Amino acid sequence: MGRAERVVLAYSGGVDTSVCIPYLKNEWGVKDVITLAADLGQGDELEPIRQKALDAGAKESLVIDAIEAFIQEYAFPAIQANALYENRYPLTTSLARPLIAKLLVAAAEKYGADAVAHGCTGKGNDQVRFDVSIAALNPDLKVLTPAREWGMSREETIAYGERFGIPSPVKKSSPYSIDRNLLGRSIEAGPLEDPWNEPLEEVYAMTKAIADTPDQPEYVEIGFTAGLPTHLNGMELAAVKLLSQLNAIAGSHGVGRIDMIENRLVGIKSREIYEAPAMLMLIQAHRDLESFTLTADVTHYKRGIEETYSQLVYNGLWYSPLKIALDAFIQQTQAQVNGTVRIKLFKGTATIVGRKSETSLYTDDLATYGANDTFDHKAAEGFIYVWGLPTRIWAEKMRQG
Ligand code: ARG
DSSP: OOOSSSSEEOOSSSSHHHHHHHHHTTTOOSSSSEEEEOOOOOOOOOOHHHHHHTTTTEEEEEEEEOOOHHHIIIIIHHTTTTOOOOTTTTOOOTTHHHHHHHHHHHHHHTTOOOOEEEOOOSSSSSHHHHHHHHHOOOTTTTEEEEHHHHHHHHHHHHHHHHHHHHOOOOOOOSSEEEEEETTTEEESSGGGGGTTOOOGGGSSSSSGGGGGGGGGGHHHHEEEEEEEEEEETTTTHHHHHHHHHHHHHHTTTOOEEEEEEEETTTOOOOEEEEEEEHHHHHHHHHHHHHHSOOOHHHHHHHHHHHHHHHHHHHHOTSHHHHHHHHHHHHHOOTTTTEEEEEEEETTTEEEEEEEOOOOOOOOOHOOOOOOOOOOHHHHHHHHHHHHHHHHHHHHHHHHHH
16 A cells, blocks of 8 residues: 555756656655646746656646736735745745645645655755645545655656656756745855855846946836736736746846845744845835835734734745635735835835825825914823823933932
């Protein structure tokens, strides 16, 4: 009896997930391996990937177009949450994992599988995101993780695959480990492992080098409705289109690069390079519009929620009770977040230069220093007396010593 009869394996077409197919069958006695490749806008051709899984011995090779769901159900809530892990990383890889987990679970249920599998190693965050999300969605399913257990080096993995007709990577494979989807690219390993090494230009694919960006600034206007981006330069656009157009525009000005040391959940610090032009701009613009349309206390309180939310998503708790409760809070705040933010792109910078909104709480005749000022200046005196009273009392006591 093997570890499972029938398994749905998350499949990318790479060597590791390809080797998982014969490994599951031959080493772990799995009868049927069904692979599942999800299109999240990573730009790979999926038909060759589908065929590759069959060639490696998959019984069935599923390809699912999930881009729309990825943007609507994962990226958009993250924008409303202004979600930035450690204040910088817009979670572009992290957000994809709970969606892939959901697709795996749905396929396992549909095809009567008793387990799902993924090719993550034991050092990263992704294994946590998959395992916990799968457990949350169907606690009865087993999760098989060959690459976490097989202990083969890269060379051994390739050699194992060759025995089962899995072609070794043609060109000398890149020293980098890259994850990509419509939201961005995550690049690590190789020369980047030395935190002092400046990333070579070759790591970037969505953003231009500053030397190659236009010498004229470009303005973009992003329109939001209830906290979600709906317009680009005055044109109403579907979510996926909006994201990809904004990626192209911002990337052409070299906007969207991040170079950071981040803290993984498993305790390891890692050096990560990200490209996420549209996500960074959308979060920046959305946050600006919140300052314009939400009351001060909601804005301030929400900052704490956002920090917790970002950690939950990074740490694999997308489908968890606290995350669901925070979603409810965030949703409740978004109805008034409408309007347009104007951003100037130039030489790697994206600077907000204007905003307008029908639902703004900004009040000209209170804010103005001009003649039409309606603020009651005398009222300030009594307010400050009461506001500062505890501090005044404390200072007097301290003096008496
Ligand atoms: N550190 C990022 C995260 O945990 C990205 C990891 C992506 N994987 C890669 N092969 N670069 O979300």
